[in-house]
Amino acid sequence: MTSERDAMLSRLAGGSVDVLVVGGGINGAVAAAALAGHGVQVALVDRADFASGVSSHSSNLAWGGIKYLESGEWRLVRKLCLSRNRLMDAFPSTVREIRFFTSIQRGFRMWSVLVWLGALLYWLMGNCRMSAPRFLRRKTIIAEAPVINASEVVGGLEYSDCYLFDNDSRFVFNFIRRAMDAGATAANYTEVTALEFSSDQQHWQVSLRDCEANRDLQLTAKVVINATGPNVDRLNATVGVDTEHHHLLSKGVHLIVDRVTPLAKVLTFFASDGRLFFVIPMGPKTCIGTTDTQVARAEVSVSNEDRDFVLANANALLELPEPLTRDDIIAERVGVRPLAIAGADTSRDWVQLSRKHQLEIDDDRHFISIFGGKLTDCLNVGEELVAAVSQLGVITRSPEQRWYGEPDATDRRRFLERAQHLALDELTEDGVSEPLSLRFWRRYGNYANELLDTIGEHPDKAKLVIPEAEYTHAELELMSRREMIVHFDDFLRRRSKIALVVPGRSLRKESTLRGAARLLFGDSAAAKLAEYLEG
Ligand SMILES: Cc1cc2nc3c(=O)[nH]c(=O)nc-3n(C[C@H](O)[C@H](O)[C@H](O)COP(=O)(O)OP(=O)(O)OC[C@H]3O[C@@H](n4cnc5c(N)ncnc54)[C@H](O)[C@@H]3O)c2cc1C
Incomplete structure (x- = not known):
């Protein structure tokens, strides 16, 4: 029997589509689902498995970005809160509310009352869609979360955001499945090896390689979307596409260990470097992280330094029967955040960089690059891409049904x-x-x-x-x-x-x-x- 993948590759070979999406992470997946839902003939390929890049290494949260309040990014926070709310409404069994139990240590850069006021503002910015935040006194933290090492804790707060129930990569795959159900052609382990724009014919000549069978395929596409995440600049350089934006890359590591607490809440701290640090329930286990280290390349792995940073923070912030050691690690997640930056000045402090996504459209060559972004913002990315593709002359039609979300x-x-x-x-x-x-x-x-x-x-x-x-x-x-x-x-x-x-x-x-x-x-x-x- 022919597998679905074989059938998809046969459709690609020698075919022509309106839009080719390169990359099957969250950005590529929503691109394919949104475009297919709007009647566009779309193909999506990923050189490895779908969601095998950053989109399977996130913190699994759909969140409004409370931490960006500190850098005054009000509009971004408001937008992310609304995106989170939309996801929650559209995926009620997958995108679920969860409480974040945040403790503030002595000497933190802000009073805990101020942090709580920030959480109140955050709740209002999310149209009060979640349960209200509450201020936590030190004694409440000790009573409700004995796993927290309260020796240096002065107070805290509890507020709500969302998490992805199964995991990020399954969430991504379900967009790809939906795109295929709406007529898209999608294939994993299929790499784009060459892209050439024909000005006469106004289309892209695409060479693909089926990495499983080691065979080459040809395809034409009116528009190409570069959704390769941290590899966007690399693909653009290969194709000769110049963009104003580029990526800075920041490595993030999570470690998974046996469950450290039965509390079904995300424990949030400020790590030794002052950044947010999470202890996240993951089914029968606990996921701890993350690091934030600027790197030059998208290919990353977990170093002993990363492991020790995460373990040392967990051991300092939690009251555990025995300190966690490298032997307790069940699995590791490591990915790079592709952070959009305007211009080529890579000396900027990446921690301060916005997590906003940015589309760049090359009108002459019908090429769209997606920079930055978050899982949380994915529906906006999909909709902006439909508008961008239509601006490039591809006919789109209003969908008969929503292009995203669980069945009704x-x-x-x-x-x-x-x-x-x-x-x-x-x-x-x-x-x-x-x-x-x-x-x-x-x-x-x-x-x-x-x-x-x-x-x-x-x-x-x-x-x-x-x-x-x-x-x-x-x-x-x-x-x-x-x-x-x-x-x-x-x-x-x-x-x-x-x-x-x-x-x-x-x-x-x-x-x-x-x-x-x-x-x-x-x-x-x-x-x-x-x-x-x-x-
Ligand atoms: C540690 C960490 C925690 C995070 N936590 C959160 C969070 O909790 N919530 C949130 O909303 N966001 C979070 N993010 C951000 C979010 O995960 C990323 O912004 C998002 O997953 C990036 O998706 P993408 O589609 O751009 O890239 P990717 O997921 O990397 O997808 C790109 C795909 O392109 C493919 N590809 C590359 N080159 C080619 C080629 N030549 N041909 C074909 N395919 C190619 C790759 O195989 C890959 O599958 C986090 C990020 C990190 C690193």
């Missing part, structure tokens, strides 16, 4: 009624964190109906496949059909967060993964499993 309440109700009729939740295995029906709906939207069909016929397919990971047989079959999983890591690290929460010593075993390999890869199971275990 009627679809959800129908799904839940069907699930109830099947007594699906009674098949939820012991010790699992939530009922099957809620989990299926959040992860797969209307595709969850296919799971009901499968489990209705074969109730045993509601059984979990990998110990400690909440994925059923039926889900893996569905993911194998619908989620363009080419390598094991695509499933374990990006469509799911299994590789982040299940320690490698129990996960990276033939006996643990054999069943999953068979469901995901069929005849190629043994080879894909060996590739993962040897990798």
